[in-house]
Amino acid sequence: MRILFNLIRRNLKMYFKDKGLFFSSLITPILLLVLYATFLAKVYRDNFSSALPEGMTIPETLLSGTVVSQLVASLLAVSCVTVSFCANLLMIQDKALGSIRDLTVSPVRRSTLAAGYYIASACSTLIVTFSALAVCFVYLATQGWYLSVADVFFVILDVLALTLFGTALSSCVNFFLTTNGQASAVGTIVSAGYGFIAGAYMPISVFGDGLQKTLMFLPGTYGTNLLKNHLMRGCFAEMESIGFPPEVIKGIRDSVDCNLYFFDKPVPTWVMAVVLVGSVVFFTGLFILFHVLTRKKRSRG
16 A cells, blocks of 8 residues: 555646646646637527527526536536546656556555556546636626535536546556657547537537437536536526426427437436446446456566
């Protein structure tokens, strides 16, 4: 346990010592927030307005709160995964610089070494994502706050689960990378594509039927929509209290993906949570399996 603690401390120190790596991870959510507010806010407003019946109006504060809640959910869903890939670059840097050989020749089990990378990556990513969450809460408070204490609690749990999912996924992918060039290529692909396939940049409801069904098999989709449900629940409750018809609220929820349908069957939020947590367990187990198989291969060699 002491060796594991020392490895985690070493990895965290190396991560924060690399100012370029740390600040690039930290600035990513803030940059996304600016881009979302600048370019996607109008798209979200138009998408929301299109779901309203003709002649129906909505208070400006509620409209802003609904749009910003959707923006924040999308931002956090993307950041939890993309920042994880940045934080996990230390494992690849150790391979590229040869530092991994110094660690493997020491009396340290490969399982302990893997756990050190995994836990340190999760901790460093959580620092960034929870910092981003705090900024998002402040931004949401200035635009339209409709969150209850329970909503805030569930959003925190969602960010925690999504960060662990991102850490587990990036650990599995980065396990096979050995150079900084490969890491940069993978990071670029993930940054550019993850938001689309997880329904963060654009609602899944605007895609074709075949693509919608395909995306429903990806765990990131459920993580994004968990955040949307918990961040926007208060907005929908306010709409109901001011007299919005249930069918209108359902149409709005469908348009922003708060309602998910797996082959036309509605998916409850607890099922979304089970899928996300199950994915964390699966990819973590897969990461452990990779190390076990590598150790067996080395022992036979």
